[in-house]
Amino acid sequence: MKKGILLVWIDQHRQMVQRVTLPLVVVLMICITILFSHTGGVKLGYSHAMYIPILLAGFVFGYRGGILAGLVAGFMLGPYMPHDLIGGDSQSAGNWTFRLTVFTLIGFLAGLTSDSARAYQERLKWLLRHNSLTNLPNRHALIKRLEHYDVTGDEARNFLLVVVCCENEIELKSAFGSSVVEQTILQLAARFSSLCSNVEIFHTEVSQISLLFRLNYKEIDPLLASLFEDSREPILYNNIKIHIDTRIGYFIFNHADELPEDCVNMAEAALIFAKQTSRDMVAYNPAIKTATEENISLLGQLRHALKMGQLALHYQPKVQIDTGKIYGAEALIRWEHPSRGMIPPVKFIPRAEQSTLIDVITEFVLEQAIQQLAAWQKAGIDVSISVNISTRNLLQPGFTDLVVRLLNQYDLPGELLELEITEGSLMVDVEHTIDELKRLTQLKIVISIDDFGTGYSSLQYLHQLPISVLKIDQSFVRRLPEDQGAIYIMEAAVMLAHNLGLQAIAEGVENKQIYQFLATLGCDMAQGYLIAKPLPAEKFAEWYSQHAGVYHHSDSTS
Structure with missing residues (x-):
């Protein structure tokens, strides 16, 4: 040494x-x-x-x-x-x-x-x-370059740090091998080098390229527009034009007190936010860092919260519109944090779905829901329970075996359990998803597509899926009956469901007008605040008993 x-x-x-x-x-x-x-x-x-x-x-x-x-x-x-x-x-x-x-x-x-x-x-x-595969300067070189930049020499000029990521890297590798990613980076670097005479290019991650400019403020927006347009142009690999999906994050700075590492982290934080929100290009702002830190902090506490009993399930009733029968409930997770109070699922579930934590959460929800289902059956509350699962769960080896084990443990028939899967997530691995769903339906478990109308599923797969219910997203339901576009979508969705031999359920039913309009459309089931908010198990039992298992919307004050 x-x-x-x-x-x-x-x-x-x-x-x-x-x-x-x-x-x-x-x-x-x-x-x-x-x-x-x-x-x-x-x-x-x-x-x-x-x-x-x-x-x-x-x-x-x-x-x-x-x-x-x-x-x-x-x-x-x-x-x-x-x-x-x-x-x-x-x-x-x-x-x-x-x-x-x-x-x-x-x-x-x-x-x-x-x-x-x-x-x-x-x-x-x-x-x-340097990156040994592309010979381009790497992340370390970028940080060293920022350390030696003189940001005080020209007050009128700003530094623009742009991070561009090839988002379909895995897809490209599986089709053409790892060398296609290297060629993608090199061809992007060649394109970007012609955008501005003073651009410096760095290969900072496997599928990520960073660009450093010094520009007048008025030059930034036109440059970013050109950069994004160039980034989406196909690359040429083995004489084949290949489409690439890119996301861009960037950070603008002109202060000498910005630390080089922080500048890079901020640009990459904007890129991560662009990926998470499916946006093409995102500029860094402090709220992104705050949200990222909060998400990471929550995820770090989530496993401990499960052990400490901070997570519980609330149940929102589902009713048949024509008869008013309360036939089921959706299990919705709630997190009662000891210092932050009630944390809504939207704060931690989307991020958990991108990690292995979703497997632990889903197992917890399934066990709690099935245990509650068994207790309600013994108490004479004749309802089914639906649980939200992700495609990640279906792709996890042993998931179906877990469901079977829990049903057998509490001696329950499969038809009392409904699994809700979001429309878009079904397209991740269609063949495997269909196989797993067929195994589940052999147990008579009900399969429904959640948030229907907001995803990008192909109709060619829809009729192949062993599903029983289409759950129409609340973003359309809440606009009824005034919004003509929402009416057309609801009519089409209900008709599609019936033609495929499925039932249609509308979520987000918040007033009598929507409920009555759904009845005229022939929608089968409804769920929403008009009927009841999500309730703890004991409150749900009380509510069910008060209505004697049948909901009459005329009784609602909404």
Whole structure:
């Protein structure tokens, strides 16, 4: 370690070291030659002292310096230096020639070793600041570059740090191999380099490229527009045009007190927010960092919250519109935080769905819901319970076995359990999803598509899915009956459900007008605040008993 530090120090101060070493080598050679000339000639073993300046020259000046020092030393102790000063014997040609050869060889080897060590060190320095696959400067180089930027020289100009990510990296790799990502980065870098004469480009992550500009403020928006347009152009790989999906985050700054690492983190935080919200381009603002920190903090506490019993289920009733029968309830998770109070699911569930925590949460919800279902059946509350699951759960090995185990544990038939899956998530792995859903429906478990109308599922798959219910998203339901567009969508959704042999349920029913209008459309079921808000289990039981299992919307005060 100390040797490595010494080499680094010498490399950083090479000119100064060479200026000091050169006269030192010369003085040592002269002193050693004088020593020989006054102590008996080369007959004695003092000639080995000449290795010191030769090795020193090779170490500092490389193989050329080592060779030169060896030649000079060889000649200084060469034909003019007597073999025996007292006897007056001169050296033979073979003697001094051999010594000159050895000195030169030693100098060459010392210099070669030094040059090799220096080349290896330079390679390590290069690798530290470059991506070895694309040869572009990396994240470390970007931070170092920001450290040396003078942000006070021109008040009218701002720094723009842009981070561009290829979002369909996994899809590209699975189709063409990992080299396609490298080509994507290189071709994007080539495009972006023509946008602005002073752009600096860095390959900061596998599928991520960062751009550093210094611009007048009025130049930023046109540049960003051009950059986004260029980023979405197909790349050429093996003479095939390939589509790439990109997201962009950026950070604008002009203050000298911004730390380089913070600048990069802020731009990347904007990029992450763009990914999470499916937006093309996002500028950093402090609210993003606050939200990110809050999400990470919540996730860090979530597993502990499960162990400490801070999470519980509330149940929102579902009714059949034509008869008013309360046939089921949706289990909705609630988090009662000891210091922050009630945390709504929207604050932690979407982020948990992107992590392995969703498996733990879903297992908790399933077990709690099925346990409650068994208790209600014994108490004469004849309802089913629906639980929201994600495609990640379906892709998890053993999920269906977990459901089977829980139903068997509480001795419940499958038809009392309904699993709700969002429309868009069904398209992640259609074939596997269909297989898992078929296994579940063999147990007579009801499968419904949640938030129907907001996703991007293909109708070619819809009729293949073993589903029983379409749950129409509340964003359309709440606009009834005034919004003509919402009416058309609801009519089409209800008709589609019935034509496929499915039932249609509307969520977000908040007033009598919506409820009555849904009845005229032939919608089968309803759920919403008009009927009841999500209730703790004991409150739900009381509410169910008050209505004797049948809901009459005329009784509502909404």
